[in-house]
Amino acid sequence: xxxxxxxxxxxxxxxxxxxxxxxxxxxxxxxxxxxxxxxxxxxxxxxxxxxxxxxxxxxxxxxxxxxxxxxxxxxxxxxxxxxxxxxxxxxxxxxxxxxxxxxxxxxxxxxxxxxxxxxxxxxxxxxxxxxxxxxxxxxxxxxxxxxxxxxxxxxxxxxxxxxxxxxxxxxxxxxxxxxxxxxxxxxxxxxxxxxxxxxxxxxxxxxxxxxxxxxxxxxxxxxxxxxxxxxxxxxxxxxxxxxxxxxxxxxxxxxxxxxxxxxxxxxxxxxxxxxxxxxxxxxxxxxxxxxxxxxxxxxxxxxxxxxxxxxxxxxxxxxxxxxxxxxxxxxxxxxxxxxxxxxxxxxxxxxxxxxxxxxxxxxxxxxxxxxxxxxxxxxxxxxxxxxxxxxxxx
Amino acid sequence: xxxxxxxxxxxxxxxxxxxxxxxxxxxxxxxxxxxxxxxxxxxxxxxxxxxxxxxxxxxxxxxxxxxxxxxxxxxxxxxxxxxxxxxxxxxxxxxxx
Ligand code: FES
Ligand SMILES: [Fe+2]
Numbered sequence: 385x386x387x388x389x390x391x392x393x394x395x396x397x398x399x400x401x402x403x404x405x406x407x408x409x410x411x412x413x414x415x416x417x418x419x420x421x422x423x424x425x426x427x428x429x430x431x432x433x434x435x436x437x438x439x440x441x442x443x444x445x446x447x448x449x450x451x452x453x454x455x456x457x458x459x460x461x462x463x464x465x466x467x468x469x470x471x472x473x474x475x476x477x478x479x480x481x482x483x484x485x486x487x488x489x490x491x492x493x494x495x496x497x498x499x500x501x502x503x504x505x506x507x508x509x510x511x512x513x514x515x516x517x518x519x520x521x522x523x524x525x526x527x528x529x530x531x532x533x534x535x536x537x538x539x540x541x542x543x544x545x546x547x548x549x550x551x552x553x554x555x556x557x558x559x560x561x562x563x564x565x566x567x568x569x570x571x572x573x574x575x576x577x578x579x580x581x582x583x584x585x586x587x588x589x590x591x592x593x594x595x596x597x598x599x600x601x602x603x604x605x606x607x608x609x610x611x612x613x614x615x616x617x618x619x620x621x622x623x624x625x626x627x628x629x630x631x632x633x634x635x636x637x638x639x640x641x642x643x644x645x646x647x648x649x650x651x652x653x654x655x656x657x658x659x660x661x662x663x664x665x666x667x668x669x670x671x672x673x674x675x676x677x678x679x680x681x682x683x684x685x686x687x688x689x690x691x692x693x694x695x696x697x698x699x700x701x702x703x704x705x706x707x708x709x710x711x712x713x714x715x716x717x718x719x720x721x722x723x724x725x726x727x728x729x730x731x732x733x734x735x736x737x738x739x740x741x742x743x744x745x746x747x748x749x750x751x752x753x754x755x756x757x758x759x760x761x762x763x764x765x766x767x768x769x770x771x772x773x774x775x776x777x778x
Numbered sequence: 779x780x781x782x783x784x785x786x787x788x789x790x791x792x793x794x795x796x797x798x799x800x801x802x803x804x805x806x807x808x809x810x811x812x813x814x815x816x817x818x819x820x821x822x823x824x825x826x827x828x829x830x831x832x833x834x835x836x837x838x839x840x841x842x843x844x845x846x847x848x849x850x851x852x853x854x855x856x857x858x859x860x861x862x863x864x865x866x867x868x869x870x871x872x873x874x875x
Contacts (some may be wrong), residue, residue, distance in 0.1 A: 391786070391788075393784050393785055393786040393788070393789045394785065395782050395783055395784050395785055395789070396782070396783045396785065397782065398782055523843070523844035523845065549782070575848040575849070575850070577827075577832075577847075577848065580847065580848065582848040584849075607845070609845070609848065619845070693782060693783075693784045693785070693786075693789050694784065694786065694788065694789040694792045696874070697796060697874050697875065698874045699818045699819065699822065699871045699874055701874075703796075703824065704796075705792070705793055705796040705797050706796075706797055708782065709793075709797060712782060715782070723828070723829060724797070727826070727827050727828055727829060727832070728825075728827035728832050728838075729824075729825065729826055729827065730823070730824070730825040730827075730850055731823070731824050731825070732821065732822060732823045732824075733822065734818065734819045734820070734821035734822035735821070736819075736820075736821055
């Protein structure tokens with residue numbers, strides 16, 4: 385092999401799961417008096433509501449003989465194991481063993497501190513067992529409690545054969561929006577600081593890739609921020625033929641294994657003036673479908689790519705290395721977090737060259753399509769409803 | 779405990795090239811912040827802050843968090859533009875970095 389040949393460094397994946405807040409889903413989906421199973425952090429969690437209305441999250445396996453608590457029963461405030469009926473409280477302590485004289489003092493299991501934020505159940509995960517850091521919670525969405533937004537549309541998608549860092553990389557990946565999602569980024573910036581990382585993107589639809597929407601009329605302003613390693617709020621302003629919609633997309637995930645995670649995304653739409661709730665909910669569902677298709681486009685890439693620790697970048701690429709440096713803070717002990725992982729960093733991608741080239745390519749595709757149409761052939765890719773015209777920050 | 783560990787020494791050199799090569803120090807014209815700047819082209823800008831510089835920026839320190847926490851400080855942006863005009867920040871890239 386020539387020494388100048390570029391080799392891929394696959395690196396070795398981390399041996400732990402990220403420190404931070406992880407969203408398990410909409411809080412109300414756990415409020416039915418039964419235990420719920422959530423695959424997470426290489427195992428499973430049990431989630432249930434107690435009589436006070438609090439949601440509790442414990443490791444899913446009983447510390448007695450390893451019974452599966454998610455198949456147990458909620459008895460009073462406790463989760464009862466299906467194997468020998470040990471009763472576990474939300475504080476992680478075994479409260480009662482009905483057949484025993486006393487409960488061993490050491491009967492304590494792993495509990496996950498919880499917070500309800502924006503109608504969602506968040507848990508704190510840290511292999512070092514630290515107290516939950518309330519300072520770095522995702523912000524409360526203004527207007528949500530006031531009823532200005534539609535109810536959440538929420539989707540859960542298990543992803544295998546990919547480490548969740550692939551999902552994170554999208555924060556800086558300007559060009560994939562054109563090639564994978566068929567949108568056309570015109571402006572692209574990143575800012576990372578502390579536990580927060582943002583992508584600012586302006587884009588328009590690609591008129592050569594879908595028949596339905598008159599895409600030159602579609603503009604999107606997207607602000608997508610990770611609050612910690614696994615919870616992104618994506619504020620989207622969509623302008624379609626002068627009709628503006630404000631969409632909030634939550635893109636969050638729970639790592640489940642060394643190369644698997646559960647992707648969850650939720651959509652709410654600011655109710656437009658003069659539109660009834662049903663119509664607003666319908667719009668929200670439409671967006672959910674569109675973003676869902678967008679995620680699947682990413683998933684297809686992830687499943688077929690290899691991990692790469694040494695990406696080779698061109699001048700038009702975003703700051704992959706800096707983003708990964710930021711992301712790494714969640715995988716090391718608190719004491720090992722380096723200043724450069726959390727120091728503020730800003731990056732503006734130059735989209736000029738890309739836009740020139742893409743402009744031409746789109747024009748050429750449209751010309752070819754027109755030719756085909758003129759000759760009576762069904763144009764390929766036209767009217768392709770599978771291709772979402774609007775893409776989120778991932 | 780190791781996290782994402784490169785298996786090649788060249789990767790460490792890549793990390794250095796992409797994150798810290800060619801950064802030029804630029805001082806804000808309005809406060810005491812000094813940041814590392816790189817411009818691969820007229821429209822591209824990379825800005826590396828330090829905690830010390832960050833502590834000096836009155837604009838960013840005014841922000842309270844949540845959504846308005848991240849956008850750039852306009853004064854610093856203007857200072858960088860001025861530095862680029864003066865030729866203090868060279869414009870152009872090496873081999874993709
Ligand atoms: S294993 Fe749970 S009660 Fe025995
Ligand atoms: Fe993507």
